[in-house]
Amino acid sequence: MDFAFTQEQKFFKKQVAQALQKAVAPYAASIDKEDLFPADIFRELGRLGYYGIRYPAELGGMGADCVTFTIFAEELARASMGLAAIVTMQCLMGTDFIYRFGTQAQKERVLVPAMKGEKIGTIAFTEPDCGSDLGAIRTRAVRDGDGYVLRGRKLWITNGQVADFVTVAATVNPDKRLNGLAFFLVEKGTPGFSVGQKIEKVSARGAQAAELIFDDCRVPGEALLGEEGKGAKYLNDILAEIRTMIAGLGLGMAKGAFAAGLRYAKEREAFGRAIGEFQLIQEKLAEMEMRLRASEFLTYYAAWLKDQQVPMGKEAAMAKLYATETACFVADQVTRIHGAYGLAEEYPAQRFFRDGRFLLFGGGTSEILKTVIAKETLNRGSSWD
Amino acid sequence: MDFALTEEQEFFRKTVADTIDRMVVPLAAEIDKKDEFPWDLWRDFAKLGYLGLRYPEEIGGMNADPVTAMLFYEEIARGSVGFAQSVIMNILMGTYFIYRFGSEEIKKRCLYPAMRGEKVATMCFTEDQSGSDLAATRTTVTKDGDYWVLNGTKMWITNGPIADMLTILATTDPSLGVKGLNFFLVEKGYPGFSSGQVLDKLGCRGTITGEIVLDHVRVPAENLLGEELNKGVEYLTEILDEVRVMTGAMALGIARAAYAEGLEYARKRVAFGNPIGAYQLIRAKFAEMGTEMEAARLLVYYAAWRIKEGLSCRKEAGMAKMLATETCLKVVDEVTRIWGANAFAQEYNPQRHFRDARFLLYGGGTHEILKDFLGRLLIGKMDAPRGK
Numbered sequence: 001m002d003f004a005f006t007q008e009q010k011f012f013k014k015q016v017a018q019a020l021q022k023a024v025a026p027y028a029a030s031i032d033k034e035d036l037f038p039a040d041i042f043r044e045l046g047r048l049g050y051y052g053i054r055y056p057a058e059l060g061g062m063g064a065d066c067v068t069f070t071i072f073a074e075e076l077a078r079a080s081m082g083l084a085a086i087v088t089m090q091c092l093m094g095t096d097f098i099y100r101f102g103t104q105a106q107k108e109r110v111l112v113p114a115m116k117g118e119k120i121g122t123i124a125f126t127e128p129d130c131g132s133d134l135g136a137i138r139t140r141a142v143r144d145g146d147g148y149v150l151r152g153r154k155l156w157i158t159n160g161q162v163a164d165f166v167t168v169a170a171t172v173n174p175d176k177r178l179n180g181l182a183f184f185l186v187e188k189g190t191p192g193f194s195v196g197q198k199i200e201k202v203s204a205r206g207a208q209a210a211e212l213i214f215d216d217c218r219v220p221g222e223a224l225l226g227e228e229g230k231g232a233k234y235l236n237d238i239l240a241e242i243r244t245m246i247a248g249l250g251l252g253m254a255k256g257a258f259a260a261g262l263r264y265a266k267e268r269e270a271f272g273r274a275i276g277e278f279q280l281i282q283e284k285l286a287e288m289e290m291r292l293r294a295s296e297f298l299t300y301y302a303a304w305l306k307d308q309q310v311p312m313g314k315e316a317a318m319a320k321l322y323a324t325e326t327a328c329f330v331a332d333q334v335t336r337i338h339g340a341y342g343l344a345e346e347y348p349a350q351r352f353f354r355d356g357r358f359l360l361f362g363g364g365t366s367e368i369l370k371t372v373i374a375k376e377t378l379n380r381g382s383s384w385d
Numbered sequence: 386m387d388f389a390l391t392e393e394q395e396f397f398r399k400t401v402a403d404t405i406d407r408m409v410v411p412l413a414a415e416i417d418k419k420d421e422f423p424w425d426l427w428r429d430f431a432k433l434g435y436l437g438l439r440y441p442e443e444i445g446g447m448n449a450d451p452v453t454a455m456l457f458y459e460e461i462a463r464g465s466v467g468f469a470q471s472v473i474m475n476i477l478m479g480t481y482f483i484y485r486f487g488s489e490e491i492k493k494r495c496l497y498p499a500m501r502g503e504k505v506a507t508m509c510f511t512e513d514q515s516g517s518d519l520a521a522t523r524t525t526v527t528k529d530g531d532y533w534v535l536n537g538t539k540m541w542i543t544n545g546p547i548a549d550m551l552t553i554l555a556t557t558d559p560s561l562g563v564k565g566l567n568f569f570l571v572e573k574g575y576p577g578f579s580s581g582q583v584l585d586k587l588g589c590r591g592t593i594t595g596e597i598v599l600d601h602v603r604v605p606a607e608n609l610l611g612e613e614l615n616k617g618v619e620y621l622t623e624i625l626d627e628v629r630v631m632t633g634a635m636a637l638g639i640a641r642a643a644y645a646e647g648l649e650y651a652r653k654r655v656a657f658g659n660p661i662g663a664y665q666l667i668r669a670k671f672a673e674m675g676t677e678m679e680a681a682r683l684l685v686y687y688a689a690w691r692i693k694e695g696l697s698c699r700k701e702a703g704m705a706k707m708l709a710t711e712t713c714l715k716v717v718d719e720v721t722r723i724w725g726a727n728a729f730a731q732e733y734n735p736q737r738h739f740r741d742a743r744f745l746l747y748g749g750g751t752h753e754i755l756k757d758f759l760g761r762l763l764i765g766k767m768d769a770p771r772g773k
Contacts, residue, residue: 131725133656156726200731202740270518280753332714339516340541340747345585353587353743354729361726367666 003297005067012064013071019048020079028080031206032351037162038083038206046117051090055099059107060115066241066306070248070299077252081355082206084249089158089207090114092245094121096238097167097183101225106185110165119164124154124212131361132368134169134232135177139214141170141184146221150184150192150214160210161198164188168214169235172228181231185223192217203358239363240316241306246363247299247316250323253359254295254330257352258288261334264341264349275337284333292330295323314376321369324359331356388683394453401460404433409464416467416591417737422547423468423591430472431502438476440484444492445500451627451692455634455685462638466741467591469635474543475499477631479506481624482552482568482610491570491607495550504549509539509597516541516747517754519554519618520562524599526555526569532603535569538581539597546580546595549573553599557615566617568610577602588740626702627692629749633685633702633709636745640678640713643738647674647720654725661723670719678716681709700762703755710745711752717742 005013023044031038045051054069055061064072069091076084098111098121113119130136139152150170157166165187173180186193196211226234265276265285275281302319305312331352335342338349360366390398408430416423439454440446449457454476461469483496483506498504515521524537535555539545550572556565571578581596611620651662651671661667688701717738721728728735746752761767 126726129655131656136656201729202731202736203729269514270516270521272521278753278757280756328718335743336746336751336753339751340511342746343584343586343588343743345587350587354740357721357729357739360722361728365725366722367664370666 005071009068009071012068013075016050016072016075017078019045020075024076024079024083028082029348029351031080031082032355033205033345035082035200035205035208037086037159037208039162041083042086042120043117045087049116050087051095051117052115053091054096055111055115059099060112066244066303067300069241070244070303073245073248074252074255074299077249078256079252080206081204081249081253081351081358084252085158085204085207085358088245088249089122090117090120092238093123093242094159094163094167097123097225097234098165098185100234100237101183102185103222106222110185110187114165120159120162121165121167122157122159122163123167123169124157124160125169126156127153128155132365134181134235137169137171137181138174139168139170140174141172141182141224143172144218148184148219148221148224150186150217150219152214153196154212154214156199156209157212158207158209160212161195161208166193166212167225168212169231176229178232179229181235182228183225183231183234184219185225186214186217186219190217190219202354204355240302240313243316243320243363243369244299244302244306244312246359247295247302247319247323250320250325250327250356250359251292251295251299253352253355254288254292254323254327257327257331257334257349257356258292260348260352261285261288261330261337264334264338268339281337284337288330288333291326295319295326298322314373317364317369317372317376320363321366321373324356325366327359328356390452390456394456397449397453398456398460401435401457402463405460405464409461409468413465413468414734414737416465417741418590418731420467420585420590422471422544422593426468427471427502430468436472436475436502437500440480440496440500445497451630451689452686454627455630455689458631458634459638459641459685462635463642464638465591466589466635466639466744469638470589470592470744471505471544473631473635474508475502475506477624478508478628479544479548479550479552482508482620483550483570485620485623486568486610486612487570488607495570495572499550505544505547506550506552507542507544507548508552508554509542509545510554511539511541513538513540517751519566522554522556522566523559524553524555525559526557526567529603531606533569533606533609535571535577535599535602535604537599539599541584541594542597543592543594545597546583546593548580551578551597552610553597554617561615563618565615566621567615568617568620569604570608570610571599571602571604575602575604587743588737589744625749626688626698629702629706630685630688630692630698632745632749633681633688633705636706636709636713636742637678637682637685639738639742639745640674640681640709640716643713643717643720643735643742644674644678646734646738647671647716647723650720650724650727667723670723674716674719677712681705681712685709700759703750703759703762706749707752707755707759710742713742713745 052061053064057063114121141148168184171180192215194213196213199209268275298319302315335349335353341347342349437446438449442448499506527534553569558565577600579598581598583595654661684705688705691698721735721739724735
């Protein structure tokens with residue numbers, strides 16, 4: 001057993017933490033307040049090469065392992081949840097299907113520029129009546145000569161307002177539910193593709209969520225990423241990684257919130273002493289730090305299993321569930337430590353409190369994850385059987 | 386034993402609920418969004434006489450008993466917490482000391498107009514470095530002939546920036562701790578009185594909350610609200626229980642509003658071929674929310690009933706505030722989960738309830754303070770160990 005990061009991972013963590021604390025953290029409050037795409041910061045991180053973190057060096061990427069990618073997610077969320085949502089979309093879901101299934105021409109046109117921050121990518125699953133239940137996707141893809149015609153409406157699409165290309169989940173046959181799913185690359189400017197309303201939301205502001213409309217949007221045959229009907233399988237290939245990444249976001253945000261709570265507990269005085277000297281505040285600090293540690297272990301354990309190429313669907317579900325619930329718990333406790341200042345917009349506590357909620361839904365709600373974990377155990381037993 | 390409301394209480398509740406549904410509920414989202422005091426609603430609502438809820442009929446009040454008052458607080462918070470907070474401030478904390486100790490002259494000038502909504506009232510405890518710890522109050526008052534002179538800055542004052550009349554907590558001598566505290570009436574327009582920054586806050590928006598600055602404000606002797614000097618804490622104790630139970634009632638109101646949203650969504654939202662209300666994990670949420678809301682409601686009404694009967698209520702009021710508020714926080718949390726990602730869309734209500742509920746954690750004592758206080762009541766007074 002060895003709980004330490006490798007030398008490379010330690011070095012990366014130090015370097016990325018420094019970069020993000022300098023380039024992002026000072027702007028977290030204004031990113032949240034303005035709820036606009038932070039184009040300057042996005043470009044700057046692109047220049048540093050972070051968007052290619054998961055992809056091989058041949059393509060211009062960093063070829064990082066899952067543990068390192070998780071460190072990156074953690075440090076992003078510690079700095080700004082809005083930016084973290086934008087960047088992780090760019091690094092993982094927004095580009096992965098093109099990396100895996102795109103033609104050379106598509107990769108040159110969208111993937112390589114995206115890795116440098118010159119293009120913005122996103123993925124579109126959610127619809128007005130379909131969230132965790134992907135079998136209910138109603139966006140249709142109908143074969144038409146060499147290509148396809150897409151028709152449907154997507155909601156809650158991160159970066160939707162500004163995206164240059166979108167990986168769209170659609171069905172070639174709604175009756176087949178999950179077995180009818182396929183992914184298509186749709187680029188900005190394709191006739192029939194438009195951006196609808198922006199969704200005003202309380203969490204992860206700066207990562208604008210938008211409605212995307214596909215109104216008889218014709219795409220060429222090569223826009224089909226992979227094969228028809230295999231969409232659910234392809235998604236499943238990266239689902240555990242997505243969940244581990246979100247666990248990393250939860251961990252990072254919780255650490256940011258904890259630091260704010262600790263600072264306040266030391267500074268604020270009541271009844272003649274710092275509130276941190278009172279047992280009921282100490283209890284909160286102890287409870288938070290303990291859960292933070294447990295989240296950290298579960299999260300990096302899942303990432304490490306992934307790097308060992310061991311199946312880790314259940315561990316990723318546990319990491320996501322535990323780390324995001326811990327993030328919400330920590331944010332709750334930190335607003336309590338801040339007293340009424342936990343409500344004041346000039347302090348970050350209320351932002352953490354709102355941002356934590358963002359983590360509960362994408363990648364499977366906590367309710368869905370509980371059923372995933374339990375079913376896995378019912379079918380295959382647990383690791384200590 | 387009788388758990389039923391009286392016929393009058395039942396009738397009152399129904400009337401208030403209808404009024405709130407008609408006048409307040411449709412404006413709640415907008416009040417939250419704009420974060421401006423809803424003057425039109427305030428004026429229309431004041432005409433119904435509820436601002437005199439607790440005061441005798443002789444002076445134009447409704448003479449409501451404490452249980453009836455709780456029903457009102459619950460219903461109005463169900464409609465809009467931002468609006469409820471301003472209204473309740475006029476009904477209870479903002480006018481109590483004037484009703485209790487004000488001269489007839491002062492009552493005519495301040496209390497009666499406040500009961501008609503012609504004046505906005507507030508109460509000023511909190512300072513930058515003093516919240517639950519009232520002994521740390523640094524706003525001072527000194528005698529100057531027939532006058533008192535107030536100096537200090539107050540924070541987090543509900544209605545502060547728009548208030549016409551303010552009951553100010555000040556100390557004659559900071560070294561006396563809570564034994565130096567007194568209440569004074571300050572009216573808008575007094576030289577030296579001004580309002581400072583307005584707080585931009587997460588929840589309870591629409592209530593204007595801000596800073597109050599008192600720079601050598603001279604007030605006449607009759608503005609000391611109290612029969613004796615330095616008895617402020619004793620006078621505060623007279624309504625502290627009622628304030629705590631009121632906060633519990635507001636928590637019930639928010640919880641009910643959120644719960645209703647959750648129920649509607651669980652019935653209509655379909656996933657995996659069924660309304661999500663068909664799944665056990667969603668049903669379990671309703672089972673727990675329903676049970677805890679029922680328990681909180683009974684505790685709140687029980688505490689109010691004890692006040693009405695003149696029984697000691699120190700413990701029950703603290704418990705009611707804490708349980709109802711924590712239950713409310715749990716309900717608004719669960720409802721945002723039931724709503725999935727739609728819960729953080731600003732076009733729907735669950736995110737507003739989620740933010741608003743936090744407001745109830747602090748006024749009337751944080752839960753850390755209440756736990757310490759209740760623990761001391763239950764265990765008996767012992768010297769607290771110092772940290773380090």
